[in-house]
Amino acid sequence: MSKVIAIANQKGGVGKTTTAINLAASLAVLDYKTLLIDADPQSNATSGVGVDPKVVKTSIYECIIDDVEPKNIMLNTSTPNLDLIPAHIDLVGAEIEIINLPNREKMMKKVVDQIKDDYDFVFIDCSPSLGLITVNALTAADSVIVPVQCEYFALEGLGKLLNTIKIVQTRLNTKLEIEGILLTMYDNRLRLSNQVVEEVRLHFQELVFDTIIQRNIKLGEAPSFGETIIMHDVQSKGAVNHLNLAREILQNNNMTKMEQKEKNINI
DSSP states (O other): OOEEEEEOOSSSSSSHHHHHHHHHHHHHHTTOOEEEEEEOTTOHHHHHTTOOGGGOOSOHHHHHHHOOOGGGTOEEOSSTTEEEEOOOGGGGGHHHHHTTSTTGGGHHHHHHHHHGGGOSEEEEEEOSSOSHHHHHHHHHOSEEEEEEESSTTTTTTHHHHHHHHHHHHHHTOTTOEEEEEEEEEEOTTOHHHHHHHHHHHHHHGGGEEEEEEEOOHHHHHGGGGTOOHHHHOTTSHHHHHHHHHHHHHHHHTTOOOOOGGGSOOOO
């Protein structure tokens, strides 16, 4: 059974693309066939897995606007079992070009439906906005992961995002669920980080993943090498965190028979 998961937060700098890249890579190395769709004109997910956006000729933009078949533009990555549908800067214009089209909110769903059955997981990395392309991603997805930075402004705008998700659930995609709220950039030395964790868990309770993504130098430097954290340094704290998140998602979706003691990797 395939699962399509959007990674979304209109606030920038919360670790959204980092989560998309490395969670996809973690599930891929756990032997789940995985596809990463870059739906952000900044193309960071594309470059983050080693593909130069400047040399990308056809991307998710052409799939949405020109009905190019997604199978024809998929790229392999250096991570086994992980494929990519890239993005480039032209995606900026897509929202304007589709605004007057019928079923404009379902253009990406049309693309995803063509290929999702070939994969165990499909991840859509959304842009830091609540625009039409992000709405398209939420309409195409089965669930959404919301990364939340463990800093002062963590909850700012989160209510607006959750309201957008609710509108999509009501009007466009009744099957959309919140896969979980993911706490990112956590530093256990900082009182503020711990306060944010407590507040988010208090407000959202079971919606919050048990796994927390900690600040990690290797995690930050991996994109400069065009590598996922799994390929860059699999023993790093960042890799361990994302592998634990992958295992938690598998457990939550009843897709693994792991014993409790195998659920987490200790560091």
